[in-house]
Amino acid sequence: MTGLLIIALVTLVPAAVAMALRNVIHSALLLILSWAGIAAFYFWAGAEFLAFSQVLVYVGAISMVVLFAVLLTRHTRTDGGVAPDTLGRALAGLLIGGAVLGVLFGAVLSTPLPIGSKPAAAVTVHGLGVELMERHTIALLVVGVLLTVALLGAVVLAASDSRSGPEDAR
Amino acid sequence: MILTPLHLCLLLSSALFCIGLIGALSRSSSILVLLGVELMLNAANLNFIAFWRYGPNPAAGTGVLFVLFSIAVAAAEAAVGLALVIAIYRHQRSIRLQDARRLKG
Numbered sequence: 001m002t003g004l005l006i007i008a009l010v011t012l013v014p015a016a017v018a019m020a021l022r023n024v025i026h027s028a029l030l031l032i033l034s035w036a037g038i039a040a041f042y043f044w045a046g047a048e049f050l051a052f053s054q055v056l057v058y059v060g061a062i063s064m065v066v067l068f069a070v071l072l073t074r075h076t077r078t079d080g081g082v083a084p085d086t087l088g089r090a091l092a093g094l095l096i097g098g099a100v101l102g103v104l105f106g107a108v109l110s111t112p113l114p115i116g117s118k119p120a121a122a123v124t125v126h127g128l129g130v131e132l133m134e135r136h137t138i139a140l141l142v143v144g145v146l147l148t149v150a151l152l153g154a155v156v157l158a159a160s161d162s163r164s165g166p167e168d169a170r
Numbered sequence: 171m172i173l174t175p176l177h178l179c180l181l182l183s184s185a186l187f188c189i190g191l192i193g194a195l196s197r198s199s200s201i202l203v204l205l206g207v208e209l210m211l212n213a214a215n216l217n218f219i220a221f222w223r224y225g226p227n228p229a230a231g232t233g234v235l236f237v238l239f240s241i242a243v244a245a246a247e248a249a250v251g252l253a254l255v256i257a258i259y260r261h262q263r264s265i266r267l268q269d270a271r272r273l274k275g
Contacts, residue, residue, distance in 0.1 A: 001175065001178070004175065004178050004179070004182070005178075007182075008178075008182045008185075011182065011186060012182070012185055012186060012189065015186060015189045015190070015209055016189050018193075018205070019189055019190075019192060019193035019197065019202070019205075019206065019209075024199055024201055024202060027202060027205065028201075028205070031205055031208075031209075034209070035212070038212050038215075038216065041179075041182075041216060041219070042219060042237075045179075045219050045220070045222075045223045046223060047219055047222075047223075047233075047234050047237070049234065049238075050219070050234055050237055050238065050241075053238065053241055054241065057241050057242075057244075057245050058208075058212075058241075061245065062208070062244075062245060062248045065248060065249060065252050066201065066204075066205065066248070066252065068252075069201055069252040069255055069256060070201055072256055072259070073201070073255065073256065073259040073265045089195075089196060089198075090196040091196075092195070092196070093191075093192050093194075093195030093196025093197075094192055094196060096191070096192075096195060097188045097189075097191045097192030097195065097196075098188070098192075100187075100188050100191055101184065101185065101188040104184035104187070104188070105181060105184060108177060108180045108181055108184060109177070109181075113174050113176045113177055113180075113224070114174070114176070114224060114226075115174050123228075123229070123231040123234055127231060128231050128234060128235065128238075131231055131235060132235065132238075136235060139239060143239055143242045143243070146242075146243065146246055147242060147245070147246050150246035150247075150249060150250050151246070151249055153250055153253070154249040154250050154252075154253035155253070157250070157253040157254055157256075157257045158252075158253035158256045158257060160260065
């Protein structure tokens with residue numbers, strides 16, 4: 001139980017601070033910590049393979065892509081981030097988020113849930129592989145095609161247009 | 171009223187979802203909005219794992235497989251989203267969402 005509380009602290013506090021900071025680079029670096037906390041949650045829940053994939057995909061890959069995007073879209077060296085639009089918009093977002101939080105907390109706390117004290121059955125990597133290749137083969141193939149198409153599309157979108165001149169391709 | 175571990179997991183994931191929601195709604199930097207959406211996706215994954223762990227049949231790896239596919243789709247979404255941010259920046263010289271009102275390139 002204390003482990004879960006520590007994991008919640010490590011996950012929630014950096015995420016909240018990252019969403020409040022003005023500097024986008026600091027936000028991205030704090031979110032890496034938050035994603036690592038989520039990986040710790042997977043580890044705590046007994047899904048070790050997922051914890052490793054979370055570390056590989058989020059902490060390793062997506063954070064690097066985000067940092068590259070932040071660095072590529074800066075005007076100057078000292079340009080830290082984007083100023084918030086209006087106070088009203090921030091307050092409205094805060095209000096809506098708080099309302100959703102209240103509704104969700106109320107719903108969760110008023111629902112009787114099973115104790116579930118039995119230890120988690122170990123789902124081995126071998127078992128996962130057999131599941132993937134036997135029952136979910138189609139889904140695996142579709143995800144492969146989706147990743148290929150999405151990454152090709154990302155390259156096409158982000159590639160600079162050669163017709164628009166060299167001054168536009170920075 | 172006793173708080174089971176499943177309750178705590180669900181509270182954690184709903185708090186994370188709301189942090190992502192607030193970020194996606196109130197920030198005007200498009201990269202931060204994308205990161206807020208990523209946080210909401212992660213909160214949904216936490217729910218899958220919580221219900222798999224404390225559900226009636228944790229021996230079947232269905233929850234783990236669902237999150238695995240979800241992580242793969244999230245990676246594709248992040249790549250495409252950040253490519254869109256870079257493309258918008260090239261056209262508008264800004265990543266503020268309020269400046270990106272034109273679809274014509």
